[in-house]
Amino acid sequence: MSVRSSKAVRRVDSDILIIGGGMAGCGAAYESRYWGRKLKIVLVEKANVERSGAVAMGLSAINCYMGMRWKENTPDDFVRYARTDLMGLVREDLVFDIARHVDSTVHLFEEWGLPIIYDKETGRYKREGRWQILIHGESYKPIVAEAARKSATEVYNRIMVTHLLRDKNDPNRVAGAAGFSVRDGAFYVFRAKAVIVSAGGATHVYRPRSVGEGAGRTWYSPWSTGSAYGLLIQAGAEMTQMENRLVVTRFKDGYGPVGAWFLALKAVATNAYGEDYERRYTEEQRKLYGDYVDSKPFPTCLRNDSMLREVRAGNSPIYIHTEKVLDTREKEELGWEDFLDMTMSQSIVWAAQNIDPKVTPSELQTSEPYIMGSHATCSGAWASGPSDLSPKDYFWGYNRMTTVRGLFGAGDTIGGSAHKFSSGSFAEGRLAGKAAVSFALDHGDGTPEVDDAEVEALRKAVFTPLQTYEVERNLIVRGTVSPTYIFPGQGVTRLEKLMDEYCGGWGQFYTTNEVLLKRGLELLGMLKEDLARVAAQDLHQLQRAWELSHRVWTAEAVLRHTLHRRETRWPGYYYRADCPKLDDKEWHVFVNSRYDPATGSWTMSTRPVHRLVP
Numbered sequence: 244m245s246v247r248s249s250k251a252v253r254r255v256d257s258d259i260l261i262i263g264g265g266m267a268g269c270g271a272a273y274e275s276r277y278w279g280r281k282l283k284i285v286l287v288e289k290a291n292v293e294r295s296g297a298v299a300m301g302l303s304a305i306n307c308y309m310g311m312r313w314k315e316n317t318p319d320d321f322v323r324y325a326r327t328d329l330m331g332l333v334r335e336d337l338v339f340d341i342a343r344h345v346d347s348t349v350h351l352f353e354e355w356g357l358p359i360i361y362d363k364e365t366g367r368y369k370r371e372g373r374w375q376i377l378i379h380g381e382s383y384k385p386i387v388a389e390a391a392r393k394s395a396t397e398v399y400n401r402i403m404v405t406h407l408l409r410d411k412n413d414p415n416r417v418a419g420a421a422g423f424s425v426r427d428g429a430f431y432v433f434r435a436k437a438v439i440v441s442a443g444g445a446t447h448v449y450r451p452r453s454v455g456e457g458a459g460r461t462w463y464s465p466w467s468t469g470s471a472y473g474l475l476i477q478a479g480a481e482m483t484q485m486e487n488r489l490v491v492t493r494f495k496d497g498y499g500p501v502g503a504w505f506l507a508l509k510a511v512a513t514n515a516y517g518e519d520y521e522r523r524y525t526e527e528q529r530k531l532y533g534d535y536v537d538s539k540p541f542p543t544c545l546r547n548d549s550m551l552r553e554v555r556a557g558n559s560p561i562y563i564h565t566e567k568v569l570d571t572r573e574k575e576e577l578g579w580e581d582f583l584d585m586t587m588s589q590s591i592v593w594a595a596q597n598i599d600p601k602v603t604p605s606e607l608q609t610s611e612p613y614i615m616g617s618h619a620t621c622s623g624a625w626a627s628g629p630s631d632l633s634p635k636d637y638f639w640g641y642n643r644m645t646t647v648r649g650l651f652g653a654g655d656t657i658g659g660s661a662h663k664f665s666s667g668s669f670a671e672g673r674l675a676g677k678a679a680v681s682f683a684l685d686h687g688d689g690t691p692e693v694d695d696a697e698v699e700a701l702r703k704a705v706f707t708p709l710q711t712y713e714v715e716r717n718l719i720v721r722g723t724v725s726p727t728y729i730f731p732g733q734g735v736t737r738l739e740k741l742m743d744e745y746c747g748g749w750g751q752f753y754t755t756n757e758v759l760l761k762r763g764l765e766l767l768g769m770l771k772e773d774l775a776r777v778a779a780q781d782l783h784q785l786q787r788a789w790e791l792s793h794r795v796w797t798a799e800a801v802l803r804h805t806l807h808r809r810e811t812r813w814p815g816y817y818y819r820a821d822c823p824k825l826d827d828k829e830w831h832v833f834v835n836s837r838y839d840p841a842t843g844s845w846t847m848s849t850r851p852v853h854r855l856v857p
C-alpha cells in the first residue's frame with residue numbers, strides 16, 4: 244500500500260493505555276498488570292520497546308537506589324538531597340514516594356537478569372556515590388522491556404502518538420489518544436478508561452553544541468522529543484517547573500557523563516592551569532544566591548555556575564583528570580565500561596582525538612539545556628501525590644494523576660520530583676500504573692466517548708504534511724528550500740536558534756531577560772503559524788513533523804515559565820540578567836501554567852512549596 248493512498252483507521256479500546264514504552268512506561272505496564280489482572284493494558288511506542296527511550300544504548304549506573312535493606316539511606320535523606328540540589332524547590336511528597344519504593348524496583352531488575360556489581364568486601368551493591376550503584380548495563384533496556392512485553396495485553400510498536408483525545412461528554416477527562424503507524428501509515432484511535440503518558444523528556448529544543456559531522460549529537464537522547472509535554476499541554480494539563488531546564492557538565496564533544504568519574508573514581512576537575520576552581524567563587528555566589536552555596540553536596544547548578552565563571556574568566560579549558568585516577572586495571576576497566584555501556588561516542592572521541600585517558604586529561608563542557616523531569620531537574624506535569632503523604636492541595640484522588648481526569652504520568656513527564664533517573668522513573672511508572680488501575684476500576688461503567696468529528700479533523704491534520712509535500716514540491720525543481728513549506732529539520736533548526744538566543748542557551752552563556760523572552764515568544768508564535776506549512780516526504784519525516792510540533796509546545800512553556808519567574812533560582816542552568824538574585828521571599832514557590840484548549844490562552848500561577856521532611 245502506498246503511503247499516500249493509506250486511509251486505514253484502526254480503533255483499539257482498552258482499560259489502560261500507556262503512551263511511551265521507556266523506563267516509566269515499562270514500569271506502568273508491569274504494575275498495571277499486577278493490580279489489574281483482568282484488564283486490557285495497551286502499550287504504544289513510537290520506536291520499539293526493546294531498545295527505545297533514553298536507555299536505548301544502555302547505562303552504566305543506576306542513579307537512584309536507597310539501599311534501605313543495608314540501612315544505607317532513608318527516604319528522608321533522599322528528600323533532603325533532592326531539595327538541596329534543586330535550590331529548595333521540590334514536591335517532597337512525590338520525591339519521598341519514589342524513595343520509599345525505588346529499592347524494590349532495582350531488586351526486580353536484578354531478578355530479571357540485570358548484572359549489578361557487588362562490592363566484594365561488604366557484600367552489598369558497589370556504590371558509585373551515595374545514591375548511585377554500578378551495573379553492567381548494556382542490555383538494561385531489553386531486560387526491562389521483556390517484563391513490560393509480558394505484562395501488556397498488546398504492544399504497538401512504531402506508532403507515533405500525536406494527540407490526546409478528550410471525552411466528548413467531559414472536556415476535562417481524557418478519552419484516549421491518536422497517532423499513526425510509521426510503518427504502514429494507518430491512523431490509530433486508542434480509547435481507554437485511563438491513560439498514562441510516559442513519553443520522555445526533550446532534546447533539540449535548544450541548539451546543541453555539536454555541529455558539522457557531529458551535528459545532532461546530544462547527551463540526552465535525540466529521540467526525546469518533548470511529546471510528554473506537547474501532548475499534555477494541548478490537553479489542558481497544568482504544568483510545573485518548565486523553566487527548570489537542565490544543563491549538564493559533560494566530556495566535551497562526545498557528551499560522556501561525569502558521575503562515575505567524579506564519584507566512583509574520584510577524579511578532580513581543574514582549569515587550564517591545574518587549579519581547583521569549584522569553590523573559588525563562593526563569596527560572589529553567596530551574595531547572589533544566599534546560603535544555598537553552603538549546601539552539601541554542592542548543588543548541580545552551582546557546580547555548573549562555578550565552571551561557567553571560570554570559563555568567562557578566560558581560564559578554560561576545564562579538564563577532568565582521568566590520567567590521575569586510572570592507576571589500576573580495575574579502575575581502567577570501570578572508566579572504559581562507563582562509556583562503552585552508555586555513551587559509546589565518548590570512547591570514539593577518545594580514539595579519534597588521540598586521547599588515552601590513562602595519560603591525557605579530557606576537556607569538560609556544559610551542555611545545551613534539556614527539558615526533563617527525571618535528572619537534576621524537575622520539569623513536567625503538576626500531579627496529585629499519594630493519599631498518605633500529600634497535603635490537601637497536592638492531592639486530588641489518584642497518585643500521579645494530572646489535573647486532567649484519568650490522565651496520569653510518570654518519569655520525565657511528571658514535574659516537581661527530581662533525581663528519579665532510570666530506576667525512579669520505572670518506580671514512578673509503577674505508582675502511576677497502580678493508581679490508573681484504581682481509576683479504571685472506579686470508572687468501570689464505560690469507556691469514555693470520543694468525538695468522531697474531532698477524530699476526523701485530527702486524521703486530516705496528521706497527514707497534511709504528506710499532502711503539502713506531494714502538491715507543493717512541484718514549485719521547485721530541486722533542493723530543499725521551498726517558497727511554501729519547510730521541512731521538519733529546518734523547523735527544528737529555527738526553534739533551536741530561537742531558544743538559544745532568546746531563552747538562555749549556551750550561545751548566550753545561558754542568559755536571558757524579559758525583553759529577550761518577550762521577543763522570543765513573538766518569534767515562536769510565527770514558528771507556530773508555520774507549523775501548518777510543514778512538509779513531509781515520507782512517514783519517517785511525518786514523524787519528525789509531529790515531533791517538531793511537540794518540541795515547539797514544550798518551548799513555549801519554557802519561555803512562559805522563564806518569563807514568569809522573576810529571579811535567578813538555578814544559576815548554571817539559566818540566568819535572568821534583569822533579576823540576577825535568588826529571591827526566596829517572593830519566589831520560594833512553584834511556577835505553574837495551564838493552556839486552555841478551548842480558548843487557546845495560557846494562565847500562569849504559583850503554588851506553594853510545602854516542607855514535609857525536616
Ligand code: SFD
Pocket residue numbers: 262263264265266267268287288289290295296297298302303304305306307402403404405441442443444462463464466467468470471500501502585586617618653654655656663664665666668669
Ligand atoms: O548518568 C513515544 N539516565 C540515567 N539514569 C540512571 O539511572 N543512570 C545513569 O547512569 C543515567 N545516565 C544517563 C541517562 C540517560 C542517558 C540518555 C544517558 C545517560 C546517555 C537517565 C534515564 O535514562 C532517564 O531518567 C529515564 O530513562 C527516564 O525515563 P522515561 O520513561 O521518562 O523516558 P524514556 O526512558 O526516554 O522513555 C520515553 C519513551 O517514550 C517513547 N515516546 N511513544 C509514542 N508516541 C510518542 N509521541 C512518543 N514520544 C516518546 C520513546 O520512544 C521512549 O521509549 S547519566 O548520564 O545521568
Ligand code: AMP
Pocket residue numbers: 306372374375491492500501502503505506540543619
Ligand atoms: P551524571 O553522570 O553527571 O549524570 O551524574 C550521575 C549522578 O552523579 C547524578 O546523580 C549526579 O547528580 C551525580 N554527580 C555527578 N557529578 C557529581 C559531583 N561532582 N558531585 C556530586 N554528585 C555528582
